[in-house]
Structures are given as C-alpha cells and as structure tokens.
Amino acid sequence: MQAIWYERTGPAREVLIQGELPTPEAAPGEVLVRVHASGVNPSDCKSRGGSRPMAAPRVIPHSDGAGVITAVGAGVDAARVGERVWIWNGQWKRPFGTAAEYVALPAAQAVPLPENVSFAEGACLGIPALTALRAVMVDGGVIGQSVLVAGGAGAVGHYAIQFARLLGARQVIATVSSPAKAAHALAAGADAVVDYRSQDVAARVQELTGGCGVDRVIEVDLAANAGLLPRIIKQDGICVTYGSGAADITLGFFPMILSGAAIRFFIVYELSAEARAECEAVLDKLLREGRLQHAIAATLPLAECAAAHERVMGGQTMGNVVLTIP
Numbered sequence: 001m002q003a004i005w006y007e008r009t010g011p012a013r014e015v016l017i018q019g020e021l022p023t024p025e026a027a028p029g030e031v032l033v034r035v036h037a038s039g040v041n042p043s044d045c046k047s048r049g050g051s052r053p054m055a056a057p058r059v060i061p062h063s064d065g066a067g068v069i070t071a072v073g074a075g076v077d078a079a080r081v082g083e084r085v086w087i088w089n090g091q092w093k094r095p096f097g098t099a100a101e102y103v104a105l106p107a108a109q110a111v112p113l114p115e116n117v118s119f120a121e122g123a124c125l126g127i128p129a130l131t132a133l134r135a136v137m138v139d140g141g142v143i144g145q146s147v148l149v150a151g152g153a154g155a156v157g158h159y160a161i162q163f164a165r166l167l168g169a170r171q172v173i174a175t176v177s178s179p180a181k182a183a184h185a186l187a188a189g190a191d192a193v194v195d196y197r198s199q200d201v202a203a204r205v206q207e208l209t210g211g212c213g214v215d216r217v218i219e220v221d222l223a224a225n226a227g228l229l230p231r232i233i234k235q236d237g238i239c240v241t242y243g244s245g246a247a248d249i250t251l252g253f254f255p256m257i258l259s260g261a262a263i264r265f266f267i268v269y270e271l272s273a274e275a276r277a278e279c280e281a282v283l284d285k286l287l288r289e290g291r292l293q294h295a296i297a298a299t300l301p302l303a304e305c306a307a308a309h310e311r312v313m314g315g316q317t318m319g320n321v322v323l324t325i326p
C-alpha cells in the first residue's frame with residue numbers, strides 16, 4: 001500500500017517519507033479500513049516534531065481518518081465489511097495511523113459514518129469534533145449557560161460554538177483574531193465575537209453578560225489566557241481546557257479562589273469508554289440530522305503530507321486540513 005511514515009522525528013519535509021509498505025491485516029477484534037481521507041491535527045504534527053517519544057521505530061502518522069471497512073478479524077461481525085466509517089485514535093499509542101491506503105485497528109475505533117457525511121468530513125470527527133463535544137458536554141453540559149469559546153475559528157473552536165448552540169447554551173461568545181475569523185465564528189452560531197488581540201476581552205465579556213461573566217469557558221490556550229479567567233468566569237463557573245500554548249501555567253491563587261472557578265482538563269485520546277460512547281451517540285444524531293458545518297480549510301493528496309503539516313502548524317488555516325487517498 002502507499003503510505004507516509006517517519007523513522008525519526010523532526011521537521012515535516014525532513015522526516016516524512018512516502019512509499020510502499022505491506023498492507024496490514026485485521027487481527028482478531030480488528031477491522032481493516034481502506035482509508036479515503038486522513039485528517040491532520042496539531043497533535044499529529046507535534047508528535048512528528050518530537051514532542052513525545054515515537055510509538056515505534058516506524059510511525060505512520062495521523063489519528064483521524066475515514067474510509068470503508070474491507071475486511072474484519074476473528075470475532076468481528078462480517079456484516080461490517082463495506083461499512084463507511086470514521087476513525088479515532090488511529091495513531092495514538094499505536095505505530096500505524098491513517099496516512100496510508102489501509103489501516104487495521106480495533107473494531108470500536110471505526111465508527112459508522114452516516115451516508116450524508118463525506119469522507120473528508122469524517123476525517124475531522126475523531127479529534128476536532130469529539131474534543132469540542134466533550135468540552136461542551138462534560139460537567140453537566142451547557143443548557144441555559146453562557147459560554148465563551150476561546151479561539152472560536154479553530155478546528156475545535158468552530159465545532160465547540162456549534163455544539164454549545166445545538167446543546168442548549170443561552171449565549172455563545174467566541175474570541176478571534178481577525179475579521180475573517182470573526183465571520184467564521186459568527187457563521188457557526190456565535191452570538192458575539194471579541195478580537196482578543198485588539199479588544200479588552202474581560203471588559204467585552206462583562207459587557208456582553210450584563211456584568212455576570214460566563215458560566216463556562218472552553219479554552220484553547222490556558223497558559224496565555226489563565227490570567228483572564230477570574231475576570232470573565234461567573235462565580236463558581238468552569239473553565240474546560242483542551243489546549244495550552246506553553247507547558248507551564250501561572251494562575252493567580254487569590255483571584256481564582258475568590259471566583260470559586262473550577263478548571264477541567266481533558267485529552268480526547270484518553271476519554272473513558274462511557275464518555276466516548278455518550279459523545280459518539282450525540283455526534284451521530286447531529287450528523288444524521290445534517291445539523292453540523294464542517295470547516296475543511298484544504299484537501300491535499302497524500303503525497304503532500306509535509307505541506308499539510310506545515311499548513312496546520314502555520315496558524316493561518318481556518319478549519320481542518322485533510323489528505324485525500326482516492
């Protein structure tokens with residue numbers, strides 16, 4: 001099969017190799033998927049760049065993808081052959097991800113993809129959509145809440161705005177950094193946007209919430225924005241964070257303790273089976289009802305994997321970058 005892999009970490013153009021590898025087989029409990037689209041996420045790029053140890057001497061990158069099941073291993077219902085699926089954790093604690101014509105992985109990691117959702121869209125679900133959905137659903141959900149989505153034009157942020165809206169938030173505010181990103185966040189359903197580079201975010205949030213602050217912040221960069229929390233979160237509110245631009249975070253103890261705020265950390269790769277099942281059920285319903293917008297910033301052929309990684313880490317894209325493997 002055609003695949004992209006790396007045998008050492010470093011800059012995308014230096015370490016990513018394209019070539020032929022043996023097509024894998026579905027082991028017991030696994031399915032073999034012919035991948036049609038491979039989603040590229042910041043986490044895949046950080047792994048390739050060396051932020052964590054390699055899972056094996058040779059790694060095929062990318063956790064997200066979508067395609068069709070072509071074979072099943074022992075113990076898996078043969079009726080699944082031919083099923084359209086989207087993939088999660090393709091390359092997480094496993095060597096071989098979705099940047100290849102085929103991937104073999106545990107059957108539960110290939111989830112039925114509704115007919116009305118394209119393969120490219122399916123390749124955005126494992127990390128961006130599920131992260132956004134978990135951030136909205138965790139700790140009691142958002143019904144009646146005022147929610148601030150930091151980085152509302154990001155791959156995760158764009159879905160978070162939509163899920164907050166669809167799952168009952170009363171008000172959705174997003175931070176952005178340009179007029180184009182503002183338009184993108186508003187089109188996803190945000191009631192208001194705040195340009196965090198040119199505006200006083202705390203003052204604008206207080207104004208937009210009648211001086212109360214928001215019930216929930218969904219935070220993309222906790223290190224950068226931790227100082228804002230006590231000034232934008234309602235008494236006893238919550239910050240759900242899924243990202244940080246720096247390894248260490250500084251929090252003002254006294255402002256935080258006075259606000260009574262909680263901070264919830266999570267990583268989508270390590271969702272419990274129960275949390276994942278809850279999110280998958282809600283996602284499946286919304287997908288089948290055609291209620292979601294998917295922001296695909298670019299689709300590139302598999303051979304342009306290095307360019308895709310550069311785009312994802314370049315900070316200029318609005319939405320997902322997806323490799324197509326027709």
Ligand SMILES: NC(=O)c1ccc[n+]([C@@H]2O[C@H](COP(=O)([O-])OP(=O)(O)OC[C@H]3O[C@@H](n4cnc5c(N)ncnc54)[C@H](OP(=O)(O)O)[C@@H]3O)[C@@H](O)[C@H]2O)c1
Nearest residue numbers: 042043131151153154155156177221224242243266267268
């Ligand atoms: N915990 C998890 O499971 C999980 C899952 C998915 C992603 N992540 C992490 O979350 C981050 C975002 O992922 P993504 O795929 O959504 O990336 P993305 O598409 O690049 O989006 C990031 C967004 O955040 C904005 N942003 C950056 N710094 C900001 C700040 N200080 N305040 C407000 N907005 C800011 C960016 O816009 P501007 O630069 O224009 O401001 C951009 O719109 C990455 O670090 C990723 O590794 C974690």
